[in-house]
Amino acid sequence: MTWRSPLALVRDALQGQRARERELRSLVSNLPYEGQEKGKQPNRFFLSNAIKTTKYSLLLFLPMNLYEQFHRLANLYFVGLAILNFIPVVNAFQPEVALIPICVIMLLTALKDGWEDFRRYQSDRKVNNTPCFVYSRREKQYVERRWKDVRVGDFVRVVSNEIVPADLLLLYSSDPNGVCHLETANLDGETNLKQRIVVSGLGAANLGFEPESFNSTVVCERPNSNLNHFKCFVEKPDKDKVGASIESLLLRGCTVRNTNHAVGFVVYAGHETKAMLNNNGSRYKRSKLEQKLNVDVFFCLILLFAMCLIGAFGHYLWLESLPGVPSFLVPDSNGHLDVPSLESFYMFFTMIILLQILIPISLYVSIELVKVGQIFFITNDIDLYDEETDSRVQCRALNITEDLGQIEYVFSDKTGTLTENKMVFRRCSVMGTEYPHKENAIRLDVIDEPESEEEVIFNQHQQLPRSRWSLEAEDISPPDTQRHGRRRKSKVAANAHSDAAFSSPLETEVIPDQKLLQQISRAESSGGRRDGNRSFDPHLDFFLALAICNTVVVSAENAHRQRVSLQSRSNSPLQNIRKCQGLFRKFSVKECTSPQSSQMRNPLETFSSLVKKAGAFFQRDKRNRTLSEDPVIDSAKTEDEADANRLRTCSLHAPSQNGSTIVEAEELCYEAESPDEAALVYAARAYGFILLARTPDSVTVRLPSGEDLVFEVLDTLTFDSNRKRMSVLVRHPVTKDYVLYTKGADYSIMELLGTPYAENFSGTEKNIAADTQYHLDCYAKEGLRTLCITKKVVSESTCQSWLGERKRAQAAMECREELIMQTAVQLETNLTLLGATGIEDRLQEKVPDTIVALREAGIHVWVLTGDKPETAVNIGYACRLLEEEDLVINMSCKNKVTCTAILDCTLEEVRRYRDDPRNAGTTQNISLVIDGNTLDMAKSPDLQERFVELTKHCRSVLCCRVTPLQKSAVVKLVREKLKVMTLAVGDGANDVNMIQAADVGIGISGQEGMQAVMASDFAISRFKHLKKLVLVHGHWCYTRLANMIIYFFYKNVAYVNLLFWYQFFCGFTATTMIDYWLMIFFNLFFTSTPPIMFGIFDKDVSVEVLQGVPELYRTGQGKGEYNFLTFWIAILDAFYQSLVCFFIPYLAYQDSDVDLFTFGTPLNTAALFTILLHLGIEIKSWTLVHWIIMLGSVALYFIVTLAYTATCVTCNPPSNPYWILQNQMADPMFYLIVTLCTVVALLPRYTFHVLKNSVAPSPLLQGRQLDRMDPSTRDQWIKEWRG
């Protein structure tokens, strides 16, 4: 490396800064510059691919960590006091001793930080050294490099199943269609494969790709964190610009699937990649409890100041009252005594140091520890574990566990949250005729039945939890796929889940409606021979639209990405592998050009996935046999077949075609971004319209006649929440017509309809639109999701001009989204209605149960959905959000005036209803149904007060047709106006706003990716988990923490006050009668663990009772257990106890020869027992852990103190506790005094508890009494009580 002047370095740094900040970046290939020095590299300004997520470096750890820690106010307080202690006139302790607590706390924090950072460092190193293939000009091939060596402008080759090392612009793919499949699960958790397309028009892609010949410039935007947006164009040497978007970007961290290999150009590397920009660690939220706590800390501060003032003033009076200069007044080293006023001024600060622990600084550290423990238990809860997805509950926000215990409002999304988001095709209406699909409905009912059976079993098990758990544990221990498969088989009826998305028979199997089938075959036969006319039959068109108008990806070998166990389960795995290799070749698509292709790398994996698949077929076959007469395939008879047999079964289905792209329909696996689409495609398939393949340019559909049609896809107008529809523009292969198929929400489609289709179809005048609308309304009332399917034939000229416009819009750098949207709206006009579909989104298991429990817990439940009101209301009844006896208020109005009127009216009515004496005894459940428009009006500033007032009376609210923005606005409105704790739960990207707006955001990791989870504080996998999470863990976390905090305040005040009372007897000179070390140990070791244990382990009421009697949850709502009153009661009690602990020894030792520390020892011991036994009164359940820690604390006190007083002869000048405790422990007075102090100090609290529990027991206490009964009696009680 040649020497460069510092000036040049600075200039370079500035240039680099500018280059990185620029809106647009121009990147060129590195290859021509390979081997040249760094200064000549064109892309040298951009970050390299090495990542560093560590906060500290080895050298700078100490200063940086200290700097970080001093950002905490609490630490500053500590340090300030320690510094104050170094000033001789005010010091209370030896300066060095005063440093101990802060040092211990900061050391612990530093150790924790350092360890975490070290782990980050390790994982960084691992990531940075992952190998990848980068093209080298010198060697004319791709050579292996490390991830950290990849630079912007490099060409990277990725192979199947490899993780993309940096953000790559896809230039070449081994796939002839220029497609590269990508799994983004690492990034957003979405498991369906995404297609990425090679940037078009960059030479002949099919001939392989020569990186050296790449001489274009890539211009891309500044790095940003948006995972779904990327703007870029490639400028060829001839100034021709080709636009590229996220569709061509391979994101770092994603896995390449189903694509042999692909080559990409590195656009962003390292920390500038989208994945890294999205990686912003855990969230920090301040819980409500902590906010309250801060107020009380402030009260403590006032108290501290008051006490210090008393001390200072008292010292002044004491000095003034002395007639002379007694010998116990020690002058300073010059023999000079300060005047009383100055002395007492100093004394104020000394008192602050002395009484500093009144501010419970260690409380913050303890709370953090407690939350760590609480989160540990939440995440380890086996009931919140979902076996289907193998996921536990995730706590993403680490410090709001207790907020879960104070929830008053729950806002829930509907689709995917309450429902499975697994769509089942139920019925459809074609050309105004309804086809009810009765057989299909029967099939679904049959599937429903075993569910109830299983529930019964489950309930029985619940009564004997132990046996159930142990059973499951046994079941899961050997990871045997076969057994796993069989177990799943028994469960599949209940849950209809499996690893691969949408492959359960529930969704894939649709039994065609006979009438519609006849209709189609009639259409087929009548028009079948006349090619030109066939497509005009609307029934056929309807199904064609279902098959074509979507973004479903067909994959035959999704098996690759299933995570299956590698353990071989057969006696001779090798043999099986050989067997299956041949099979496997048939499975893998098209051209397995290189035999050492990636799929071959791991034959075992492939093999096992095949076995899995075979198992899946098995199930399906069996189901089909039992449920319908449809003899799909005659498969093997017994379940317990050997693996080899299974494989044979599998190979029966395996395609025998000679390498053609088409595989047997049964093998097709549809990957859809939205489950609706998959359901529609499966429905179309049931009628013989089989979607065989989809590439960016074409769709292949097999018609019932067996003929395959290849449609040329000209463009896809993707779905967005504004348009609420999507379209596909295709060219019919036979008629050569340009056809636009559009499907979307009924209200967004109906207004775009042109001339009724029927008019040019037959003479019968049918108002199809009206009929369809009627059917749609019926569907909605049944709770089905509705979609309208339309068609539009576009003339060639219109089409071409539109396509040109579209292309311009796509290449635009400025406001690309708006332009694209405009072009879409432009084309989607004058649509012809074909029909409508009704899709059922089944409720998740135990949703009604959960909602009822939440409502009984006093939580207002709001459901916010984009569905039609009718659908929503129906679902509302289904999930028991609305009850038959409820008073349901329906609000839907067109303008603001009516809205105001209705609002006033309803409010009046509600009030009357509420005040009506007849309703006094009954539980009035008022529910409100409101639609998006009305909601908007009600939210307006002048009406929101009234609206909020109304909703306050409503137990449940159902908002329909709301947009994501409205969702979050509603949450904010309620949260701010009513000052309540809100919880939002949702699963999709549209819930992100809402989740973030609420106090507690819960994401459901379901079918819709991980965006909601990423934004959430807690992530669960099923809605039903909410019940235990909120009612049990929320309650526990809150009670534990609330009680612990109260106790902590009490503890500090009680102990510090002992010192304070002593000041009245030592002339307010800030003397301590307890050795400094023992004082510090008292807080740091002897009494610190019990409250933490209390905060983590205490269990007031058992799971069973909390779940059985949700009303118990109400104790935490609103003010909860930690409020103004409880806080001050604790403080008063602390004052009382400290008075007792001080004055009993005082009176006992009055006018005796007791010395300073001998007097302090019984005080300290009595305080220890009082403080620990006080906690003992508060502890609700004593487990082994409790006993160990409580007794351990006492033992530790005596051991440490005895050891200290025995060994420390002169070690801690000037105080000298030598042999004090030993002396005391030989004195019976010591025990008598300590016993008396403890008893008298705790008597009021103990008696109060006893009286309250006996005379006016709280609901929680009654819950605890339920706990003591044996399970069967208890269940009976609960049942009886619930009526």
Added chain:
Amino acid sequence: MMASSYKDEDGHITVSGSGAAAGGGGGSLRSKKPENTAFKQQRLPAWQPILTAGTVLPAFFIIGLMFIPIGIGLYVTSNNIKEFEVDYTGVEMSSPCFTCSQNFSWNSTKPCTCSVPFHLDQPYESNVFMYYGLSNFYQNHRRYVKSRDDSQLNGNEESLRKPSKECEPYAKHNNKPIAPCGAIANSMFNDSLELIYIDPNGTKVQIPLTATGIAWWTDKHVKFRNPGAENTNLTVVFQGTTRPVNWRRPVFQLDSDPDNNGFINEDFIVWMRTAALPTFRKLYRIIQRRSNVHPTLPRGNYSLEVVYNYPVRSFEGRKRMILSTISWMGGKNPFLGIAYVSVGSVCFLLGVLLLIIHHKYGNRNNAAEISH
């Protein structure tokens, strides 16, 4: 440790993703199912006491029944202790020590003496402990308490020459180190008290007072050591040091007995054990019981001979001489006995009250009806 175990799940996207890849997919296969242990599922067997009248009744009665006898015992013991107190401060004009208390300076060479007559109404049978008591003397003043050098008192030669700075301003005098240094030592009580029994026939008998055995054994033998352990000649050992400014004699002349001289002088040790409260007493002498026939101190007239050295007017203090017999519970103090009896009675009464409450409400509790 726990902190990290959940931190993994909170999403360093890239890191965790690639980590799984590097592990060859093997790592991701482990089921995330939580362990089904009683600890992790919070199902540890537990004792769940519920504090209701019914359950705690025995506790109250037991406390009551235990405390009352203890209290009575304590009270009786305390009452059996004989104690006599003489205030010889000399505040009142009539007091024999009035003159001494008026003209005082720490450095006066001529000792002022006074004798205070008193009468004992009853004989003191067992060993009698003789205390001096000071009131309003704040031996617990923070800076006073600190003003000592334990290592010097422990016989450390270096500390002897260079007293700790805690002793300031009583560390050095005329550039010589003070031994013992510090304000506590400097303000040592230096009245000397003699007890004279006046026979009914008028003869004065001096009561023999034992000056040893008044300090803690550990203090005398461990904490306080003369420097130069082997050298018994204290004059040599303390050469180069000076006496505390208020003292009349250097430390090595506190007593003629070499085992009670220097730092291990018991009067000094007792003084150095700073009192906890401003009104305190300190053991001065022990009057051993001589024979089984005669009481230690017979009934009759006594005279307390005081060499009045110690000034108390600067803090409005009082000086007392206390004669007391001693029991297992120390000196006379009826407080504990009374306290035990009253707490015991309160507990007993509460027990009765709870019994009534239990009868009234007890049955209701069993019918676990949860109020709304």
